[in-house]
Amino acid sequence: MKKKQIKEDKNENIPTRLDLIPLWGWILIFLLPLAFSEYMFYVAKRLFSIIAFPIAWVAFWLVIMYRSDWKIFKKGKGGQK
Numbered sequence: 001m002k003k004k005q006i007k008e009d010k011n012e013n014i015p016t017r018l019d020l021i022p023l024w025g026w027i028l029i030f031l032l033p034l035a036f037s038e039y040m041f042y043v044a045k046r047l048f049s050i051i052a053f054p055i056a057w058v059a060f061w062l063v064i065m066y067r068s069d070w071k072i073f074k075k076g077k078g079g080q081k
Contacts, residue, residue, distance in 0.1 A: 016071070023072065023073075026072050030061060033057075034053075034054060034057050037053055037057075038050060038053070038054070041053065
């Protein structure tokens with residue numbers, strides 16, 4: 001059982017692709033498309049889309065974050081857990 005725990009601990013220290021982008025980068029990846037879409041829907045006067053798209057966008061990101069075990073927020077100093 002201890003061997004399995006040691007192996008899992010070693011795997012946690014391996015850098016992933018998520019470590020390449022800082023937290024502020026993820027925030028921009030979330031906010032910029034949302035803001036641009038809202039602007040486009042506003043200009044096109046699509047009231048339903050103005051309301052529905054942010055709900056779908058946030059739900060999409062929540063599912064992505066849940067499936068990745070919230071690793072983006074678990075990074076510590078230097079991009080490590």
